[in-house]
Amino acid sequence: VKRVTTHIIQExxxxxxxxxxxxxxxxxxxxxxxxAGLDIxxxxxxxxxxxxGHETTLPITLDQMIYHxxxxxxxxxxxxxxxxxxxxxxxxxxxxxxxxxxxIMKESGAHGVKLEGGAEVVxxxxxIVTAGIPVMGHLGLTPQSIYKFGxxxxxxxxxxxxxxxxxxxxxxxxxxxxxxxVEKIPADLGxxxxxxxxxxxxxxxxxxxxDGQVLVVNDMLGLTKGFKPRFLRQYLDLxxxxxxxxxxxxxxxxxxxxxxxxxxx
Ligand code: KIV
Ligand code: NA
Numbered sequence: 001v002k003r004v005t006t007h008i009i010q011e012x013x014x015x016x017x018x019x020x021x022x023x024x025x026x027x028x029x030x031x032x033x034x035x036a037g038l039d040i041x042x043x044x045x046x047x048x049x050x051x052x053g054h055e056t057t058l059p060i061t062l063d064q065m066i067y068h069x070x071x072x073x074x075x076x077x078x079x080x081x082x083x084x085x086x087x088x089x090x091x092x093x094x095x096x097x098x099x100x101x102x103x104i105m106k107e108s109g110a111h112g113v114k115l116e117g118g119a120e121v122v123x124x125x126x127x128i129v130t131a132g133i134p135v136m137g138h139l140g141l142t143p144q145s146i147y148k149f150g151x152x153x154x155x156x157x158x159x160x161x162x163x164x165x166x167x168x169x170x171x172x173x174x175x176x177x178x179x180x181x182v183e184k185i186p187a188d189l190g191x192x193x194x195x196x197x198x199x200x201x202x203x204x205x206x207x208x209x210x211d212g213q214v215l216v217v218n219d220m221l222g223l224t225k226g227f228k229p230r231f232l233r234q235y236l237d238l239x240x241x242x243x244x245x246x247x248x249x250x251x252x253x254x255x256x257x258x259x260x261x262x263x264x265x
Pocket of ligand 1: 023042043044045046047084138181204214215216
């Protein structure tokens with residue numbers, strides 16, 4: 001199989017082929033997603049929510065991200081694997097950001113990193129890119145800043161914030177980002193950003209004009225019961241299916257139906 005590269009991802013934008021991206025946090029799921037042909041797998045710090053049960057992405061550590069990333073990398077033959085720099089591992093200064101990115105690349109075998117923010121993180125992006133590490137940006141609703149926003153509602157509806165987002169996109173592209181995620185922004189703004197930068201813009205609640213789409217895999221599989229933002233298309237109801245399978249197992253054990261003659265030594 002031919003590995004996806006930043007060059008191939010860039011070409012997809014040029015020829016108008018939409019880029020597919022899902023999150024992955026573990027070996028089993030990453031094996032299936034890579035086999036299905038996803039272009040990019042994101043080891044998102046959403047692992048803090050969906051894997052560890054935290055309310056926000058803030059608590060997850062660099063070591064924990066590396067553990068998830070190494071598990072995903074062991075599964076992947078084709079996809080380009082991007083790993084989130086977690087909260088606190090890059091905001092201090094660009095040297096710290098570079099050291100964190102290097103740890104992720106060395107200790108997990110990932111292919112690139114992602115970090116949140118615009119003008120504030122330009123110096124860090126430049127420094128990481130200079131070291132030869134592909135960087136993906138992330139603008140709009142950046143969950144590591146949730147306590148600044150105070151809400152998970154759609155961002156950049158007001159002109160001031162929209163203008164800042166557009167200049168941030170240009171700034172992080174100039175700093176060397178190979179791609180930019182935009183989260184929960186108006187579709188018109190997603191279109192403007194995708195048209196104003198040459199690198200692929202990948203949306204999550206960013207509208208249909210983005211160059212690609214990303215979802216949290218646990219959400220699109222229906223594992224996260226009760227989480228149904230407008231941008232989420234739910235492809236399965238795995239919560240119910242796993243719940244019913246567990247119920248059936250309990251029933252089979254209690255009724256002594258399991259194990260039967262063929263299921264013993
Ligand atoms: O952590 C994550 O899952 C993400 C995606 C939502 C883009 O950053
Ligand atoms: Na993230």
